Amino acid sequence: xxxxxxxxxxxMKKLAILLILIFVSxxxxxxxxxxVVLNEKKxxxxxxxxxxxxxxxxxxxxxxxxxxxxxxxxxTQTLLVSFLSYESFTMVGDVSYMKDIExxxxxDVNTLDAVVLSAGTFSAGDNSKVNVLNPLDVVTTASALxxxxxxxxxxxxxxxxxxxxxxxxxxxxxDETQIFIDGIRVFSPYTPTTNNIPSRGRYxxxxxxxxxxxxxGYSAEYGQALSSVLLLNTIDEPxxxxxxxxxxxxxxxxxxxxxxxxxSISVNAxxxxxxxxxxxxxxxxxxxxxxxxxxxETVFRKKTNAGLIKLYAAFDATNFELIQEDINFEEGLRxxxxxxxxxxxxxxxxxxxxxxxxxxxxxxTRANNKQGVMDQKIYSIDNAFHAKLKLKNRVSNRxxxxxxxxxxxxxxxxxxxxxxxxxxxxxxxxxxxxxxTEADIFISKNLAFKAGIRxxxxxxxxxxxxxxxxxxxxxISSKSQLSLAYxxxxxxxxSNILKFTQDVKSQNTTHYILNYQYNAERRxxxxxxxxxxxxxxxxYDEEFPxxxxxxxxxxxxxxxxxxxxxxxxxxIKNFDYWLSYSFLDTERDYKNYPAQGQPNFANKHNLSVVGxxxxxxxxxxxxxxxxxxxGRTYTNPNESGFLNEKTKPYNSLSxxxxxxxxxxxxxxxxxxNALGFKNINGYQYANTPDxxxxxxxxALQPAADQFFFVGFFWTISDDKKSNQxxxx
Amino acid sequence: MKHLIILSTLLFSVYLNAQTNYEKGMQKxxxxxxxxxxxxxxxxxxxxxxxxxxxxLPPYYAAQINIxxxxxxxxxxxxxxxxxKAQDLINDATAISKDNPEIMVLQALLHTAWVAFDGATYGMxxxxxxxxxxxxxxxxxxxxxxxxxxxxxxDMGSAKYFGQDTAPFCKDMERSIELFANFKPETPFHPNxxxxxxxxxxxxxxx
Numbered sequence: 001x002x003x004x005x006x007x008x009x010x011x012m013k014k015l016a017i018l019l020i021l022i023f024v025s026x027x028x029x030x031x032x033x034x035x036v037v038l039n040e041k042k043x044x045x046x047x048x049x050x051x052x053x054x055x056x057x058x059x060x061x062x063x064x065x066x067x068x069x070x071x072x073x074x075x076t077q078t079l080l081v082s083f084l085s086y087e088s089f090t091m092v093g094d095v096s097y098m099k100d101i102e103x104x105x106x107x108d109v110n111t112l113d114a115v116v117l118s119a120g121t122f123s124a125g126d127n128s129k130v131n132v133l134n135p136l137d138v139v140t141t142a143s144a145l146x147x148x149x150x151x152x153x154x155x156x157x158x159x160x161x162x163x164x165x166x167x168x169x170x171x172x173x174x175d176e177t178q179i180f181i182d183g184i185r186v187f188s189p190y191t192p193t194t195n196n197i198p199s200r201g202r203y204x205x206x207x208x209x210x211x212x213x214x215x216x217g218y219s220a221e222y223g224q225a226l227s228s229v230l231l232l233n234t235i236d237e238p239x240x241x242x243x244x245x246x247x248x249x250x251x252x253x254x255x256x257x258x259x260x261x262x263x264s265i266s267v268n269a270x271x272x273x274x275x276x277x278x279x280x281x282x283x284x285x286x287x288x289x290x291x292x293x294x295x296x297e298t299v300f301r302k303k304t305n306a307g308l309i310k311l312y313a314a315f316d317a318t319n320f321e322l323i324q325e326d327i328n329f330e331e332g333l334r335x336x337x338x339x340x341x342x343x344x345x346x347x348x349x350x351x352x353x354x355x356x357x358x359x360x361x362x363x364x365t366r367a368n369n370k371q372g373v374m375d376q377k378i379y380s381i382d383n384a385f386h387a388k389l390k391l392k393n394r395v396s397n398r399x400x401x402x403x404x405x406x407x408x409x410x411x412x413x414x415x416x417x418x419x420x421x422x423x424x425x426x427x428x429x430x431x432x433x434x435x436x437t438e439a440d441i442f443i444s445k446n447l448a449f450k451a452g453i454r455x456x457x458x459x460x461x462x463x464x465x466x467x468x469x470x471x472x473x474x475x476i477s478s479k480s481q482l483s484l485a486y487x488x489x490x491x492x493x494x495s496n497i498l499k500f501t502q503d504v505k506s507q508n509t510t511h512y513i514l515n516y517q518y519n520a521e522r523r524x525x526x527x528x529x530x531x532x533x534x535x536x537x538x539x540y541d542e543e544f545p546x547x548x549x550x551x552x553x554x555x556x557x558x559x560x561x562x563x564x565x566x567x568x569x570x571x572i573k574n575f576d577y578w579l580s581y582s583f584l585d586t587e588r589d590y591k592n593y594p595a596q597g598q599p600n601f602a603n604k605h606n607l608s609v610v611g612x613x614x615x616x617x618x619x620x621x622x623x624x625x626x627x628x629x630x631g632r633t634y635t636n637p638n639e640s641g642f643l644n645e646k647t648k649p650y651n652s653l654s655x656x657x658x659x660x661x662x663x664x665x666x667x668x669x670x671x672x673n674a675l676g677f678k679n680i681n682g683y684q685y686a687n688t689p690d691x692x693x694x695x696x697x698x699a700l701q702p703a704a705d706q707f708f709f710v711g712f713f714w715t716i717s718d719d720k721k722s723n724q725x726x727x728x
Numbered sequence: 729m730k731h732l733i734i735l736s737t738l739l740f741s742v743y744l745n746a747q748t749n750y751e752k753g754m755q756k757x758x759x760x761x762x763x764x765x766x767x768x769x770x771x772x773x774x775x776x777x778x779x780x781x782x783x784x785l786p787p788y789y790a791a792q793i794n795i796x797x798x799x800x801x802x803x804x805x806x807x808x809x810x811x812x813k814a815q816d817l818i819n820d821a822t823a824i825s826k827d828n829p830e831i832m833v834l835q836a837l838l839h840t841a842w843v844a845f846d847g848a849t850y851g852m853x854x855x856x857x858x859x860x861x862x863x864x865x866x867x868x869x870x871x872x873x874x875x876x877x878x879x880x881x882x883d884m885g886s887a888k889y890f891g892q893d894t895a896p897f898c899k900d901m902e903r904s905i906e907l908f909a910n911f912k913p914e915t916p917f918h919p920n921x922x923x924x925x926x927x928x929x930x931x932x933x934x935x
Contacts, residue, residue: 049771056753056779060771080778084809209853239856240863521804522846569848576848614848619890663890717856 034068035101037061037081045105048083052095071095081105087397109398109442116448116473116481138205141610142670143625143654145709148211149190149201152230153627154608156528156563156580157215160629160650161601163681163702165198166190169215170532171559171586171602172227172509175494179230180222181208182310182347185408187365187384191293192318192339196284196681196703202341203314204268206255207299209235215563216511216530217485220436220452220469221390221404226491226509226534234299234312238264242717246270249710250277263302270295283704286332289321307350307358314343321372327686327698329374336372341365355394359404362387380414382495398442402452406434412495426547428498430460438469446475458492460502465490467508479520485513493538501551507536522570532559537590544592557588557596577611597643598633600682605630619660626653634682637695651677664715672707679705750780754917757789766793777820784825785917791817791834798841807845814838829865829872830919836861836878847889858882873907874919877926880904884929898933901926 037048044065051058052073059069071077073095081089086105091098137151144150149167152158159168166174179189181203193199210233214222222229238257246253251272258265275290295316302309318339323332347361367382390404413427438452452469471485490506497504510533518525537555542548561584569576584604589596605628612623631646639645656670673679679702685695753776760769770793777786794814801807815838821831836858842850843858862879869875880900887894908923 047767047771049774051775051778054779056749056775058771058775060768082774084813240860522849574848660890663886663892 031071031074031095032068033057033071033079033095033098033101034066035098035103036065037067037083037103037105038065039086039105040107042104045083045086048081048086048103048105050079050081050103053078053080053090107445109445109448138211140612140621140623140656140658141625142623142656143610143627143652143672145200145670145672145707146205147200148203148205148208148232151205152211152213154578154580154610154625155213155215156526156565156582156606156608157228159582159584159602159606160627161632161681162629162650162652162679163196163198163700164601165193165200167228167230168601169228170530170561170563170582171557171584171588171599172532173599173601176225176227176491177230178222178225178228179232181232181312181345181363182234182361183221183231183359183390184345184347184361184363184388185224185384185386186343186345186363187382187386187410188341188343188367191316192337192369193291194285194320194322194335194337195324196700197291202295202316202343203232204270204297207234207266207268207297207312208232215528216532217469217471217487217513219450220438220454220467221402223406223434223436223454223456223467223489224408224432224491226489226507227532234301234310235266236308236310237301237303238266240717242715245714245716247712249708250274262304263300265298265300268297281704281708284325284701285703286323287320288323288334289319289336291318291320293318304350306352307348309348310346312343312345314341316341325698327684327696334372334374336370338370340368342367357392357394359390359392360388376416376418378414378416380412382413383411385409400440401437402439403437404435406436408432408434410495412499414499426499428460428495428502430458430492430498432456432458432492448473456490456506458506460492460498461505463505465506465508471513480516480518483513483515483517485511485515487511497538497540497545497551500545500547500549504538504551505536505553507534507538507553507555509534520570523568524565526563526565528563530559530561530563532586534558534588534590537588539590540592542592555588555590555593557586557590559584559586559588559602561585574614574616575611576613577609580606580608582606593642595642600633600643603630603632621658623656623658624653627651632682635685636683636697637685647680647682650679650681651675652679653677664717666713668709668711668713670709672709673705676705750776750783751917753779754785757786761789761793766797769793774817777817782824784821784828784831787817787821787824788831788834788919791815791821791838795834795838795841799844801845804845807841811838811841827868829869829875832861832865832868833872833874833878836865836882840882855886871907871910873904873911873926874922876900876904876907877922877929881926881929884933894933898930901930901933905930 037045037050039045044061046061046063046065048061049058050061050067050069052071055071055073057069057071057073059067061067075094076092077095079091079098081103083105085108087108089103089105091101138144138148141151141154143154149165152167153160157170161168164174167177168174169177179186189202190199191202212231214229216228218229238259241259242257244253244255251270253268253270255266255268272293273290278287278290293316295314297314300311319337321336323334326333343363343365345361345363347359349357349359351357363386365382365384369380371378385408387407388404390402393401395401408431410430413425415423415425417423434454434456436452436454438450441449441451443449450471454467454469455464457464467488467490469487471483473481473483475481488508488510490508492498492506493504512531513528515526515528534557536553537557538551538553539555540549540551545551561582564581565578567578584602586602587596587598607628608625610623610625612621614621629650631649633643633646635643636645652673653675654670654672655674656668659667661667680699681702682700683697684700685697689695753772757769757772757776760772770790773786773790773793777790780786791814794810794817798807798810801810818831818835818838822828825831839854839858843854862875862882865872865875866879880897883900884894884897887897904926905923908926911920913920
C-alpha cells in the first residue's frame, strides 16, 4: 500500500467516525421531554417557559398547561420552568427521565399581590407596595408649605398641635418620634422656633424619594423611639443635571445637580427672612429681629462595582429676637435665639454575594444653641454621633435574616447664666450600644411573619434593655389583608432631664396593633386599632426640671384609639383626595403632673381632608387641605382639678394653586387658614391671683391666624421640561 | 485531497450548524412574534438569552415584547409583572452591552409605559429620566433613527400635554425618517424597527 493510500484510508476511517458521530448526535436529538405545569391549586399554568438550562431546547405550555419538546442534549441536564409571579422551578436529572413530569409552581412571595408586613407603617415611594402618599404629595399638600412633616400631619395617628409643628403620634410626646436619613439617626430634625410659631422639618423634601412613616410596631432595626419612626431615604441617582431657582415671598433658594459616569452631586442653598413679610402683615409678636435662616445641603453619590456610597451634609444657621405677650410680665417676654446646626451622614450599601448584603453608615451632629430669655442666657452644644452596621442574609425568597449593631454617643454641655449668679456649666455624656436581629418569614403568599429582638446598653445608667418585636400579616382576600403587631420600645430620657440627673433609667412602651387594609386600583383604605402601655416615664417634683428637682421613673400612661384612612385618585378624573380620621383616648402621669390626665398635646378627634384637582385647560393644580381637631386640655386654676378644661375645637382650611407658566416655570401661591378661623391652642394663667382671688388668663393664639405664600420656581435643564412641582 | 475537501466542508458545515442554532432560534422567535404569539416568542428569546450569555439581543427582544404588550394594559398587577420582568431583562442586556443607545431607547419606552398607564403618579418622577435617556443616547449615537424617532414622539406627547406647538418636533420626526433610510443594522438580528410608526406619526403631523 502506497503512502497516499494509507492517508486515504486513514481519512476514510476518520470520516466514518465523524459521520457516525454526527449520526449518533442526530439520533440522540430525538429525546422528548414532556409534562404539565400546574399552580398550587392544581390548575394549569398557560404560557410558562420550560427549557434545558444553557440550551436552545425548550417550549411553552399550552392552554391545558401541557408542554412537549425534543432535545439534542443527553445525560444530566437542568430543566427550568419559569412563569411571571411564580418562583422558578429547577429539576436536575437525566433527560431520558424527563417524561410526563408534573411541575407545581409556587407563587413568588415578592409579587405585588403578596401579603405585606405593613402594620403601623405609611410609605411614600414610587413602587412600594404599601404606598399611601407619593413623594409629590409631600410638596403639593396645601397645608404643608413644602414641609414633609406638615404633609405627614394629614395622616391618621398624628394629632394637631398647631403651635408646635412637630409630629405627635398616638398620644406620644413629640420627642417620642425619631427621624432617620438613609437609616442613620437625625438628632435635631426640626428647625428651632419659639412658642407660637410651628417648627418645620429641617431638611428639604426634594432630596428624598422615599418616606416611611411608622406610627407603631416598627422593626427591631429602630430604637430610642417610644411612639414612632420616620425614615427618609435620599435619592440614589438624580434624573439629570439641572439648576433650580426659587424666588419666594419669604426668601430665595438655589439648587444645582451635576452628574458624571458613576457619581453625582446635588447642592442646595436657601435663605429665608421674614422681615418683609412681617412688615406687610404684622403678627402678634413684637419682632426685634425677624426670623432669619440660611441653610445649605449637599448630597454626593457614587456607584461602586457592587454598591452605592452616599454622603449627605447639611448646615443651617437661624436667628431671631422678639418680645411675646405674657400674662406674668406686663412688658412681655423677651426671647432671643441663635442656632447653628451641622449634620453629616455617610453610608455604604452593597452586595457581598448572592446571599449577603451589607449596609454601614454613620452620622455626626453638632447643634449649637444660644438662647436668651429676659436677662438669662442658656448656651448649649450638643455633639452626637451614630454608627450602624447591618447585614442581610437572603437565605431564600421566603426567609430573610437581618442583623446589626449600632453605637450612639451624645455629649451635651450647657451653660446657664444671669445677672445675679456666675455662669453655671453642666451636661452629660452617654454612650450607647445596641444590637438587633430580625427575620422575615413568608409561609405562603398569604401569610408572613416578622420577628425580631433588640438589645440596648446605655453607659449613663448602666442599664440593659431587651425589646422583642413581632408582626404578622395575613391576606384575607385578593385586595385586603389583616395584620397584627406587637413590640416593646425603649427610649432614654431627653437631654432636658439627663443634663440634671443621670440617676434614672430608660422609659418604655408596649404596642399592640390590629390593622386592616384594602388596596384596590388607586384606592386604599386602612383601619388600625391600637393600644399602648407606657411605663417608667420620667417624673419630677418641680414645675421645670432643675438640679434641685427630685427625679424618678414612676410615670406611666396609656393610649388607645382607632385610625382610619381612605385615599382615592380613581373615582373622579384628575381629582385625588384623602381622608384621615383618628380617635385617641390617652392619659398619662409624667413630668410634673400632680395626677393622671389627658396631656395637652393629645386631643380626642382629628380629621384631615386633602384634595388636589388638576385642571388641564389652566395647566394648574388647585388643592385644599382641611383639618379639624377637637379641643385640647388645659388646667384652669380657678376650678379644682388638673387638666380640667378643654379649648374650643381647631379648624383650618388651606388652599394652594400651582400654575405652569411653561413647562419649566411655575407660579405657586398658597394661603393657610383661608377662612381665618380664630384658633386657640390653650391658655396661660397668671402665677398669682388678682384681688378677687381669680387667676387672670390669656389665650395662646398663633402668631398670625393666616399665612400667605407666593413663589416663582424656575428649572433650567437640558430637557427644558422638568420643573420644581415636586419642590412645592 | 478530494477527501480532505469533503472533510473540511463537512467540518465547516458542522461548524455552520452550530452557528445557525442561534439564527434558527432567533428566526423562529421573530416568526412567533409576527404571528402574535407573544408569550411563546418572549419565552424563546429568554431561552436564547440563557444559552447566549454574552449576546444582548435576546434579552433586548424579550424585554421589548413585554413592554409593547403592556401598553394598554389596565390591570396594575399584570402591568407591574410585565414591566418588572422587562426591567430585569433590560438589566441583563445592559450588563452585557453598556452605554448601548438601543437599550437606552428601550429603557425610556419602559418608563413611558408607566407614564402612559398613570401620568399623574409617574409623569413627574419618570419624565426627567426618559428625557435624560434620550439625551444621552443621542450623544452616543446621533444618527440612530430609533433614538431620533422615539425622542421626537415623546417630545410631541409632552408638548401636547402642555398645550404647546408640536410643529418643531415634526421636523425631528422627518429627520428620523431620513436616518431610517440610511440605517443598516449590524446583523439581520439587530434592532431595525420603528420606521413605519415614525411615518404614521409624521403623516398625522402634516395634516
